[in-house]
Amino acid sequence: MNEKKTKKTGRNPKPDTKTHCVMVRFDSCEWNRFLSMYEKSGVYARAVFLKEHFFGRAFKVLTVDKTLVDYYTKLSDFHAQFRAIGTNYNQVVKELRCHYSEKKAMALLFKLENYTVELVKLSHRIVELSRELEEKWSQKSV
Structure with missing residues (x-):
């Protein structure tokens, strides 16, 4: 018991x-x-x-590297703005041809073309910087 x-x-x-x-x-x-x-x-x-x-x-x-996150965020924002400029480019050309004489439109188009070339150079520089950052980051993580 x-x-x-x-x-x-x-x-x-x-x-x-x-x-x-x-x-x-x-x-x-x-x-x-x-x-x-x-x-x-x-x-x-x-x-x-x-x-x-x-x-x-x-x-x-x-x-988590905050600077890297900020960089990619700003790069994405810039890329979105760059695409917006590309979509508006054709509309600008149409408006120039409609509202200005041929000579004036060609002068404005020449300026627009120069600004576009500068924008493309800037875009290439950003791509180079992104590649450099990626190389440094991949070396850091090894």
């Missing part, structure tokens, strides 16, 4: 319970360095991060 009855309720016991605790103290400089490493790791708990780091297990570090 003194036998213990096994209960069927409650949580199932863990097969390998964690029973040993280690305490670590950091000074302010070490703590800030630890926090920055922990945040970069993307691990959900500081204790898990410490264990993985201590036992040499691999963990991922995700970094």
Whole structure:
């Protein structure tokens, strides 16, 4: 009658319970360095991060370069504006031919052509800068 009855309720016991605790103290400089490493790791708990780091297990570090994100955002905006200029180009030429004499329209078209050439040069320079940035980024990630 003194036998213990096994209960069927409650949580199932863990097969390998964690029973040993280690305490670590950091000074302010070490703590800030630890926090920055922990945040970069993307691990959900500081204790898990410490264990993985201590036992040499691999963990991922995700970094986001804000300047790179801003650059690509502005580049996308510029490209959208560049396409808008291209679609409006034909409309401008039609309006010049309708509202001005042939001589005046040709003079204005010459100016428009010069500005277009400058815009194309600028576009090529932006593509070069983007390639340089991509090369630097790919070297950095290796």
